[in-house]
Amino acid sequence: MRFDRFRAIVGSMFTPDGEGGIAERYEGIDVRLASPLVLAYIGDAYFHLFVRTRLLSFEQSQVHVLSDFAAQIVSAVWQAKAYHAIEERLTERERGIFRRGRNAKSHAPRRASVAEYHASTGFEALLGTLFLEKDTERLDEIAEWAFQAIAQGMMAEIAAKRGQRVKKGAAE
Structure with missing residues (x-):
């Protein structure tokens, strides 16, 4: 997007509603029509x-540790691994939402491969869709599966660096 287009959008984002408030452009979002990148x-x-909330079950005083772990967990690399670990548990519709997000045109960050970045975008699009549809039960279930898969993977990496082995299911 060109900078002048960006400035025009930002400049017109909020407009008065005539009653002292801010006029909203949309009354909701149809997830079927929404950009996968918005999802x-x-x-x-x-x-x-x-x-961040889930990590409070493991640490409650060291913000630096919480922040570092959260950043690792939400990275494109770990989200891609998590998606592939839980993919079999998803419905065909959920896999379709993932594919739509994965195939959206975007740019990969420096710390992840293009495939990992696209997979994480697909995973996030799935979560965004469920959130906007207010399907909190399924949303929380999938997020917990992903969290467990990531925790298991992180434990395995730490153990490998120490020359140890982690029991399967230790994070569950």
């Missing part, structure tokens, strides 16, 4: 909050 944007925010 991923919402899913990313949800997963960040889910992970």
